[in-house]
Amino acid sequence: MKLTLLKALTVSAVAAASAVTSTLATAQEQFVPILSYRVGLYASGGSGFFGGAIDYFNLVNANGGINGVKISWEECETEYNASRGVECYERLKKKNGGASLVEPLGTGIAYGILDRVGVDKVPMTTLGYGRSDAANGQVFPYVFPLITSYWNQAAGMIKYLGDKAGGMDKLKGKKIVHLYHDSAFGKEPFPVLEAYEKSLGFQLIKIPVAHPGTEQNSQWLQIRQANPDYVILWGWGVMNAVAIKTAARNGFPREKMLGVWWAGSEEDVIPAGDAAKGYTTMTFNTPGSYPVIEEIKKKVYAAGKGNLADKDRIGSVYHMRGVTAAMLWVEGIRNAQNKYGKGKVVTGEQIRWGLENLNVDEKRQRELGALNMFPTIKTSCQDHEGSGAVKVQVWDGKAWKAVTPNWVQGDRAMIQKMVAESSAKYAAEKKITPACLPG
Amino acid sequence: MIYREAGQYKTTYLNDSQIFPIAQDRYAVAALLLIAFIAIPLFATPYFFSAILIPFLIFSLAALGLNILTGYAGQISLGTAAFMAVGAFASYNFMLRVPGMPILVAFILGGICAAMVGILFGLPSLRIRGFYLAASTLATQFFVVWCLTKVPWFTNNSASGVITAQQIEILGFAFNTPARKYLLVLTIVAVLALLAKNMVRSTVGRSWMAVRDMDVAAEVIGFRIVRTKLTAFAVSSFYCGVAGALFAFCYLGTVEPEAYNLDLSFRILFMVIIGGLGSILGSFLGAGFIVLLPVVLSVIVHFTGMPNSVTSNVELMVFGAMIIFFLIVEPHGLARLWQIGKDKLRLWPFPH
Known part of the structure; x- marks a missing residue:
């Protein structure tokens, strides 16, 4: 027994020593920690997302790096667990x-390091999750909920449903069910949906589903009795497939179901089988094929450096989300280099400036080979989100297809007001004086 | 040879009832405390404080709390994380709503709130035992987390149920660096551990153990079952509540109720089982095992050069295998292993 322990200690000491030497060897690269999760309940999402990010890093390195600076990274398994x-x-x-920056892709972890990133001066991106009010860069200088947050997503949903009904005023008197995962995540859109309920005059029925949501007969019975015009499915994990199947069994048309983007990946609909045909969800990527994905196939996967074991998942929802995230990080780093020195390794503080001054317009998207793959983004100190636009996609039984040709934008003024109010409350609790950081 | 008590005579009752009757033990513990309080703050890196030592101490405290209930009083509980949540959210609310509230008092009040919830959910233990009790404490787990997300008042009307712990300041001194937070956590844990050690050696602790071993017999010889079981729930929940408050204030900073989920309850239960039921030391060893081993493993596996998708799984498998190995070698936990080692050492080098 003692021997084994001793051996384990020696091995770890040797490992630690080799860690030190490998650090010295790669000092001239732009380092990105990858807090991934490849085991546990959410492994399918984690492996797709972080696989996509690493694939894009490999592509950037194969093309010569960012102005010659190569990206290096190291993965660490989080198991989606906060500690x-x-x-x-x-x-x-x-x-x-x-x-350089960090992206935990998990609400609990993002909250756990929220206070730390400001002290350590490491920018954190939270693509499509986390605190919606972190979009206010005056209170959260180091947090970037890039592209869009839950609140903008909820606003986008109502906008889409309104357009579908033939105008926002047509929603008056309609019934909308919010079927949600009974947790912080599912409750996040409440303020937005309630505000819309008041201003547009539809009836909002909130029905919670307890985690994990493998049994939803009573909820769908309730939905059947209410006979709503639309059902918003704010779920995740196994809950999504169960909701789709139960809807089919209860004869509720899937076309009237609108899922959140964590309910809109291949992993959510394939288990539901044929029942998922016609099911729609929100997304911030337009499904389809893009030059950048083709380039990843050609330069990364053909060279045997691809991160996904299953090549069919290249270009899947989570993979594309990872590529998008990495693309925005690299743009932030490039931006920082343009200001602080081309071809040099930039610090987290400088990258923070880069991310705060992102401007990925259509011209830049075309150069990146990702035209229309995600909405155009222009960030500022007041707006760390940079867009707030979303898209709706439909599952045709084999693949996701975009429903809305253009990006859907909810009532941004209303969301911005809510962000300002909520972040002001946070600032008061934390005794922060809101201010923009100098470049 | 070195570790032996020959020549150490106990001449007074006070001497005889010391926590560490053997002089070498006392020196070792004193040295350990000196290292923890003085040497570590001088030499450790911020990574060590905020990623290893602070969570280790906080989980030790939670495991200690559960150990009082499960190890000493024999009541199985799956609601540890819920009591931690009560402690954290109560402390947060005391800090938020009472102006000028000292943080330490808020921690204690948080612990007391957790104790009251503990008493309430401990009531079923008067009627049911064993696995049935475990199932009923499971209800605590779900109820508390549900309640915290449901009632907006607890989270100061945060839309998503997330709270942000306030800054820690005691008598004008801000505990804002990892080293200072470590010292604060260490002090609280050391004081509470000492209290627990003394409690289990006193009447209260003995009554818990009597009830654990056979509650009918305990009742016959005059222990009041109701009081004994409920004090065990109260004290255990108090410890868990303080641990939960420290988890929020000194470790994570911003927490959602989901952070205190069933998964955490199980982790703490595993710490107690692996560390050793009915042992204060075991709580620390178990927490060390569960918190530190995955980190050590991930560092080791990382340098074998395997792709990360493989290493994550290898890590889990090795961890699982080690748990099974330890439980087979010593089902009574690491504390028992330590005890055996000590007994052997006392005879060394002349075993019978």
């Missing part, structure tokens, strides 16, 4: 010259 995630973040934040 593992915090440990990973602490372990990697100072490594290889310091972390």
Whole structure:
């Protein structure tokens, strides 16, 4: 027994020593810690997203890096667990010259390091999750809910349903069910939906589903009795497939169901089988084929460096989300280089400026080979989100197809007001004086 | 040879009832405390404080709380994380709503709130035992987390049920660096551990153990079952509540109720089982095992050069295998292993 322990200790000491040497070897690269999760309940999402990000890093490196600066990264398994995630973040934040930025892709971990990233000066992106009010960069200078948040998504949903009904005023008197995962995540859109309920005059029926949501007969019975015009499915994990199947069994048309983007990946609909045909969800990527994905196939996968074991998942929803995230990070780094020195390794503080001054318009998207793959983004100190636009996609039984040709934008003024109010409350609680950081 | 008590005579009752009757033990513990309080703050890196030591101490405290209930009083509980949540959200609300509330008092009040919830959910233990009790404590787990997301008042009307712990300041001194937070957590844990050690050696602790071993017999010899079981629930929940408050204030900072889910309850239960039921030391060893081993493993596996999709799974498999290995070698936990080692050492080098 003692021997085994001793051996384990020696091995770890040797490993730690080799860790130090490998750090020295790669000091001239732009280091990005990858807090991934490839085991556990959410592994399918984690492996797709972080696989996509790493694939894009490999592509950038194969094309010569960012103005010659190669990207290096190290993965750390978080198991989607907050304390593992915090440990990973602490372990990697100072490594290889310091972390450029961080993306935990998990609400619990994002909250756990929310206070730390400001102190450590490491920008954190939270694509499509996390605190909606973090869009206010005066209160959350180091947090970037890029592209869009839950609140803008909810606003986009109502806008889409209004357009579908033939005008926002046509929603008056309609019934909308909000079928949600009974957690912080499912309750996040409440303020937005309630505000719309008041201003547009539809009837909002909120029906919670307890985690994990493998049994939803009573909820769907309730829905059947209410006979709503639309059902918003704010779920995740196994709950989504069960909701779709139960809807089919109850004869509720899937075309009238609108899922949140965490209910809109291949992993959510394939288990539901044929029942999922016609089911619609929100997304911030337009499904389809793009030059950048083709380039990844050609330059990364053909060279045997691809991160996904299953090549069919290239270009899937989660994979494309990861590519999008990495693309925006690289744009942020490139931006920082343009200001602080081309071809140099930039610090987290400088990248923060880069992310705060992103401008990915259609011209830039075309150059990146990703025209229309995600909405155009222009960030500022007041707006760390940069867009707020979303799209609706439909599952045709084999693949996702975009329903809305253009990007859908909810009532941004209303959301911005809510962001300002909520972040002001946070600032008061934390005794922060809101201010823009100088470049 | 070195570790032996020959020549150490106990001449007074006070001497005889010390926590560490053997002088070497006392020196070792004193040295350990000196290292923890002085050497570590001087030499450790921020990574060590905020990623290893602070969570280790907080989980130790929670495991200690559960150990009082499960190890000493014999009541199985799956609601540890719920009591932690009560402690955290109560402390947050005391800090938020009472102007000038000292943080330490808020922690204690948070612990007391958790104790009251513990008493309430401990009531079924008067009627049911064993696995049935485990199932009923499961209800605590679900009820508390549900309640915290449901009632907006607890989270200061945060839309998503997320709270942000306030800054820690004691007598004008801000505990804002990892090292300072570590010292605060260490002090609280050390004081509470000492209290627990003394409690289990006193009448209260003995009554818990009597009830654990056979409650009918305990009742016959005059222990009041109701009081004994409920004090066990109260004290255990108090410890868990303080641990939960520290988890929010000194470790994560911003928490959602989901952070205190069933998964956390199970992790703490595993710490107690692996560390050793009915042992204060075991709580620390178990927390060390569950918190530190995955980190060590991930560092080791990382440098084998395997792709990350493989290493994550290898890590889990090795961890699982080690748990099974330890439980087979010593089902009474790491604390028992330590005890055996000590007994052998006392005879060394001349075992019978």
